[in-house]
Amino acid sequence: MEAITKEDKKVITGAEATILSLLAEGTDMVFGYPGGAIMPIYDALYGYQKELRHILTRHEQGAIHAAQGFARISGRPGVVFATSGPGATNLITGLADAKIDSTPLVCITGQVASSLLGTDAFQETDIISLSMQATKWNIQITKAEDIPQAIAKAFYIATSGRPGPVLIDITKDAQFASLNYEYRKCTGFRSYNPKPAIDTEKVKAAAELINKAKKPYVLFGQGVILAHAEKELANFVEKTGIPAAWTLLGLSALPTDHPLNVGMLGMHGNYGPNKLTNECDVLIAVGMRFDDRVTGDLNRYAKQAKVIHLEIDPAEIDKNVQTNVAILGDAKASLKLLIEHCHANEHTEWLEEFEKLSAIEYDKVIASELNPSKLGLTMGEVIRRANEHTNGDAVVVTDVGQHQMVACRYAKFNKSKSNITSGGLGTMGFCLPAALGAKLAAPEREVIAVIGDGGFQMTIQELGTIFQTRAAVKIIILNNEFLGMVRQWQQLFFDKRYSSTELVNPDFVAIAKGFGIEASSVSERDGLDNAMKQMFDHDGPYLLEVMVEKEDNVFPMVPSGASVEDIRLE
Amino acid sequence: MKQIFTIVIFTENKIGLVNRITSLFTQRHINIESITASESEYSGIHRFTIVIEESHDLTVKVVKQIEKQVEVLKAFCFTDQETVYSEIALYKIQLTPDTDKEALMEMVRKNDAFVKELVGDFIIIEKTGKKQETHALFEALSPFGIQGFVRSGRVSLSKTYSTFSKHLQDLEAHSKDTIIIS
Numbered sequence: 188m189e190a191i192t193k194e195d196k197k198v199i200t201g202a203e204a205t206i207l208s209l210l211a212e213g214t215d216m217v218f219g220y221p222g223g224a225i226m227p228i229y230d231a232l233y234g235y236q237k238e239l240r241h242i243l244t245r246h247e248q249g250a251i252h253a254a255q256g257f258a259r260i261s262g263r264p265g266v267v268f269a270t271s272g273p274g275a276t277n278l279i280t281g282l283a284d285a286k287i288d289s290t291p292l293v294c295i296t297g298q299v300a301s302s303l304l305g306t307d308a309f310q311e312t313d314i315i316s317l318s319m320q321a322t323k324w325n326i327q328i329t330k331a332e333d334i335p336q337a338i339a340k341a342f343y344i345a346t347s348g349r350p351g352p353v354l355i356d357i358t359k360d361a362q363f364a365s366l367n368y369e370y371r372k373c374t375g376f377r378s379y380n381p382k383p384a385i386d387t388e389k390v391k392a393a394a395e396l397i398n399k400a401k402k403p404y405v406l407f408g409q410g411v412i413l414a415h416a417e418k419e420l421a422n423f424v425e426k427t428g429i430p431a432a433w434t435l436l437g438l439s440a441l442p443t444d445h446p447l448n449v450g451m452l453g454m455h456g457n458y459g460p461n462k463l464t465n466e467c468d469v470l471i472a473v474g475m476r477f478d479d480r481v482t483g484d485l486n487r488y489a490k491q492a493k494v495i496h497l498e499i500d501p502a503e504i505d506k507n508v509q510t511n512v513a514i515l516g517d518a519k520a521s522l523k524l525l526i527e528h529c530h531a532n533e534h535t536e537w538l539e540e541f542e543k544l545s546a547i548e549y550d551k552v553i554a555s556e557l558n559p560s561k562l563g564l565t566m567g568e569v570i571r572r573a574n575e576h577t578n579g580d581a582v583v584v585t586d587v588g589q590h591q592m593v594a595c596r597y598a599k600f601n602k603s604k605s606n607i608t609s610g611g612l613g614t615m616g617f618c619l620p621a622a623l624g625a626k627l628a629a630p631e632r633e634v635i636a637v638i639g640d641g642g643f644q645m646t647i648q649e650l651g652t653i654f655q656t657r658a659a660v661k662i663i664i665l666n667n668e669f670l671g672m673v674r675q676w677q678q679l680f681f682d683k684r685y686s687s688t689e690l691v692n693p694d695f696v697a698i699a700k701g702f703g704i705e706a707s708s709v710s711e712r713d714g715l716d717n718a719m720k721q722m723f724d725h726d727g728p729y730l731l732e733v734m735v736e737k738e739d740n741v742f743p744m745v746p747s748g749a750s751v752e753d754i755r756l757e
Numbered sequence: 758m759k760q761i762f763t764i765v766i767f768t769e770n771k772i773g774l775v776n777r778i779t780s781l782f783t784q785r786h787i788n789i790e791s792i793t794a795s796e797s798e799y800s801g802i803h804r805f806t807i808v809i810e811e812s813h814d815l816t817v818k819v820v821k822q823i824e825k826q827v828e829v830l831k832a833f834c835f836t837d838q839e840t841v842y843s844e845i846a847l848y849k850i851q852l853t854p855d856t857d858k859e860a861l862m863e864m865v866r867k868n869d870a871f872v873k874e875l876v877g878d879f880i881i882i883e884k885t886g887k888k889q890e891t892h893a894l895f896e897a898l899s900p901f902g903i904q905g906f907v908r909s910g911r912v913s914l915s916k917t918y919s920t921f922s923k924h925l926q927d928l929e930a931h932s933k934d935t936i937i938i939s
């Protein structure tokens with residue numbers, strides 16, 4: 188873009204400088220919603236519609252979740268615009284979600300004029316204070332000349348180290364005022380060191396433990412995906428012969444049918460991966476943070492094992508699990524070094540232990556979930572059917588609840604950056620807008636949104652955005668007429684007292700059609716395959732409602748507060 | 758086991774950073790006993806001194822989370838044995854015809870305090886020292902009728918060689934391009 192080269196200096200408004208700075212960072216799409224305090228920026232955007240596509244969502248929460256979907260699939264930061272006051276506060280859930288799931292976002296909010304700050308002016312909220320907990324960094328700009336630098340710094344912070352959301356609040360007068368525009372990318376500043384140098388002594392110490400281990404075990408998380416270290420992870424486990432299990436956000440970093448991929452960790456993860464955590468002798472955690480949903484009771488978590496932690500965020504090291512060797516640094520670089528120092532090896536007998544437990548889980552849980560003999564449809568068989576249509580090449584976006592656990596357990600993935608879900612925050616309503624953002628970021632890929640009937644209604648308005656953009660998202664509603672996951676807990680731990688979890692739902696097909704989106708509903712096994720085919724064959728967005736068993740439970744399960752070894756199969 | 762820790766934090770001068778730091782304590786229900794902010798020996802760099810009573814393990818975790826904040830340059834934590842520290846306390850006492858001034862002055866001297874100012878009927882006494890010492894004087898002055906009492910946050914310096922300047926050099930070396938927006 189020759190208009191925005193380094194030498195180029197011109198007098199423009201803060202609003203236009205905002206747009207040019209975004210373009211200089213390679214932004215070509217922004218999700219947002221206009222309003223009074225951000226109108227100058229929207230006005231400037233009008234002149235750059237070709238370079239910068241704006242997606243008008245139907246709610247700011249939709250905009251930020253869409254930007255998250257965009258970021259997760261493309262690896263580029265998602266950009267969001269919102270106005271002051273309610274526009275800005277509507278971003279909070281998405282910011283918190285992106286913070287805990289390390290998603291790079293640059294959010295730009297309009298603010299009342301600087302002369303009005305602190306006066307409780309119309310649509311004034313102190314979004315800097317409100318968003319402090321939920322951002323990696325934020326800043327309020329009151330002078331036009333500070334805009335390019337703030338945006339440069341924002342992109343640098345959002346995308347480097349452990350990525351995360353940043354927010355820039357720009358007062359309206361700063362948007363109107365003029366500046367001498369010049370853009371310089373940020374390449375670093377002294378109080379922030381996102382790329383710690385890797386200590387090779389630590390790498391050697393880790394390799395020594397790994398080389399001597401009889402039952403080594405790899406746990407990988409999203410850090411692998413964020414560091415673009417998928418190939419290194421595969422090389423590492425293949426060379427050393429170590430079985431590897433994934434966290435919810437690590438899913439798809441290693442193909443699901445890779446022979447060393449033993450499955451999912453955590454509360455509804457696989458039987459072997461949870462149980463054998465307490466039998467391995469060396470635990471190698473790569474780009475994951477030992478979330479409580481993964482570890483269960485920490486006092487009874489991998490106590491027998493020597494723990495190696497490859498992690499970019501120093502605050503995560505020894506936070507939940509005490510390490511023997513911590514390698515601070517980028518997962519890609521750390522794995523590369525580790526591969527060099529580790530011997531080629533095989534762990535056939537150890538792998539067999541996983542296989543044995545996997546066979547037990549198959550008999551007790553998986554077989555009847557994927558190929559049920561009972562009348563009602565199960566969530567698992569819907570995912571199995573979807574796998575058959577996509578062969579594991581699709582992007583699967585999920586919401587939060589039973590369907591999320593089932594989809595992540597059973598969806599097949601061949602490629603990284605294909606699983607998008609709200610992990611750390613567990614935000615219902617995440618899926619529909621995130622799927623929209625994912626589809627817009629990667630129009631060539633099949634994008635499936637798997638949503639519960641509860642979560643669908645939390646951001647249902649984004650059907651309007653899907654209609655307007657014609658983004659061909661395939662929406663599968665797994666309708667059990669319950670807030671299923673909460674109902675499951677009520678059944679298991681609260682004596683079946685189904686307090687406020689039953690849903691009387693509207694006609695989802697009619698709603699979709701009202702939004703101009705093709706839709707159908709299926710409640711019998713016979714019709715499922717055909718309905719699925721119709722959905723995938725349809726050129727454009729499509730909503731398929733599948734009526735599933737109302738009171739099915741997701742198993743296995745590590746009850747909250749229990750140890751991973753107490754995982755229940757029924 | 759809980760004990761007193763002094764956390765020393767070097768930061769850029771950024772509005773709102775104090776909120777980011779204190780909310781890390783709030784989240785974990787750690788009570789801040791005292792907090793002071795001032796300039797440091799390095800121009801443009803601020804220094805926070807925060808005193809808490811916590812276990813070593815939790816303190817170390819919070820210090821790491823503080824250091825993770827983008828504009829924080831470095832955070833350290835020290836036990837009382839590792840630092841030289843003190844606080845300032847001011848005491849306001851009303852002088853009446855009944856006041857035994859001699860006894861009062863004797864008390865001030867004995868406690869290494871001094872009279873800061875005489876304002877009309879009031880006498881303001883200042884004492885620098887550790888909390889136990891300023892508290893002891895408070896007890897001692899109580900019979901004279903304390904009208905006002907205030908104690909500052911802790912100021913402290915570590916007894917060991919400061920590694921911060923070396924750290925700052927490293928930080929500056931790794932960042933070619935320093936951008937500071939205030």
Ligand SMILES: Cc1ncc(C[n+]2csc(CCOP(=O)(O)OP(=O)(O)O)c2C)c(N)n1
Nearest residue numbers: 588589590613615639640641642670671672
């Ligand atoms: C915004 C938000 N509110 C509440 C919850 C608590 N919650 C977790 S799962 C769940 C039930 C989800 O129901 P549904 O969307 O129908 O999916 P299902 O579990 O039935 O598959 C609820 C209410 C949440 N995760 N997010």
